[in-house]
Amino acid sequence: MNDVIRLLKNHRSYRHYSAQAVEPEKLRLIMEAAQAAPSWVNGQQVSVIAVRSEERRQQLSVLSGNQKHVAEAPVFLVFCMDFHRAKLAAELEGQPFETAEDVDALLVGAADVGIALANAVAAAESLGLGIIPIGGVRRNTAEVIKLLQLPQYVFPVVGLCIGYPAEEQPQRPRLPMAAVCHEEIYNPDQLGLIEEYNVVHRESLKAQGLTERDWSSMIARFYALNPQYGDAQRTLKQQGFTCRNLNQQ
Ligand SMILES: Cc1cc2nc3c(=O)[nH]c(=O)nc-3n(C[C@H](O)[C@H](O)[C@H](O)COP(=O)(O)O)c2cc1C
Numbered sequence: 001m002n003d004v005i006r007l008l009k010n011h012r013s014y015r016h017y018s019a020q021a022v023e024p025e026k027l028r029l030i031m032e033a034a035q036a037a038p039s040w041v042n043g044q045q046v047s048v049i050a051v052r053s054e055e056r057r058q059q060l061s062v063l064s065g066n067q068k069h070v071a072e073a074p075v076f077l078v079f080c081m082d083f084h085r086a087k088l089a090a091e092l093e094g095q096p097f098e099t100a101e102d103v104d105a106l107l108v109g110a111a112d113v114g115i116a117l118a119n120a121v122a123a124a125e126s127l128g129l130g131i132i133p134i135g136g137v138r139r140n141t142a143e144v145i146k147l148l149q150l151p152q153y154v155f156p157v158v159g160l161c162i163g164y165p166a167e168e169q170p171q172r173p174r175l176p177m178a179a180v181c182h183e184e185i186y187n188p189d190q191l192g193l194i195e196e197y198n199v200v201h202r203e204s205l206k207a208q209g210l211t212e213r214d215w216s217s218m219i220a221r222f223y224a225l226n227p228q229y230g231d232a233q234r235t236l237k238q239q240g241f242t243c244r245n246l247n248q249q
Contacts, residue, residue, distance in 0.1 A: 007126055012171050014130035015069045017163035022075045026127045030077075030162065033123035037115040045112040047082040048120070049148050050075060056147065063143050064136030064159065073161035078137060078144070079117050081109025083153035083240070100153050103243040106236075113157045124162050130169075134159035138230040145235060152240045155232075170208060173200045175215075 001009075027050065034048055051057055052075055060078075061070035070076055083100040090097035099105055117133060124131045137144050137159040144156045174180075179193040198214040206212050236243070 004122075008122060010171070011121070011125060012169045013132040014161075014163075014165040014167075014169050015132060016166040017069065017073045017130065017161070018166045020074070020164045022129065022162055022164075026124075026129065027075060027162075029127065030120050030123045030129075034079075034116040034120040037112070037119045039112045039115070040108045043083075043086055043108075043112075045082050045086070045109050046116045047080045047084075047154060048116065049078040049080065051078060051148075052076075059147055060137070060144065060159065063140040063147070064134055065139050067134060067136050069132060069161050070134060070136070070159065073132075073163040075162040076134075077120065077160040077162065078148060078156050079113045079120075079158045079160065080148075080150060080154050080156050081106075081113050082155075083109070084151050087153050098246055100240050101242045101244050102246050105241060106243070109155065110157060117158055117160060120160060124160075128164075129162050130165035132161045134161060135229075138232055141231055141235040142238075145239065150239070155236060155239050155241060170204070173197075173204050 031048060031050070034046070035044075037046075039045060051060060054071075057073070057076050058071045060076055061067055064070050083105060086099065087097050089095075121131050121133070135158055137156045141156055144150075145154075148156070150156065175197045176193045178187075179190050179197070194216055198216055201215040202212040
């Protein structure tokens, strides 16, 4: 196994950070790694807002559902899907611009953001920093958009806390590989694999002195309580992502 794969396989998320600042040079390297990610048609449909201000981190912590680690980590990156530059390019070239209104824009934006996020995570971890992604930024996107002054065609998808971890964190076990990685065609017969994972999941929680819970019970409960997460239904439209059918004008 090489060093990159060892690093990727050693990932864990941290929810407590020391007050030690993140060196500007390290932050720059993380941003460079994020920007080096591949993107759909080299459109680079991602923008990353680095939030260091304590006041703004505090506000984002509240907006993300009172997640204390967002205020505690010295740096909070907000990864946005971004078609603002594509719109400017269209204006520059005198071309029509409708693509952000197609539902496919959401897939493009989410994929570009995900790849950039993964690069940033790996870069941060390689520099001895700890991270945790924050989907909580999707809870109150109307407020996040206002706070970060995001223009039309820019939408916050995920945040990333970065800092020096204040405590050790064990690794979370993953599903059996056969549930996630399929050979040639998709295999929907996964109940046995989930039951297998439930045992591993319970044991992992027990080893940490936490209440033993099945993975399936945690996931079922989360999605039952949150069938719709956040206010994106409304704010996506406000930002220009209307998901209208462009073939039926
Ligand atoms: C897109 C995304 C959004 C996430 N949002 C949150 C969040 O808002 N709050 C949180 O505590 N953890 C969040 N996480 C962290 C996951 O809970 C964590 O990655 C998962 O439990 C696996 O643990 P590990 O990262 O330590 O392996 C998020 C992870 C991802 C990939």
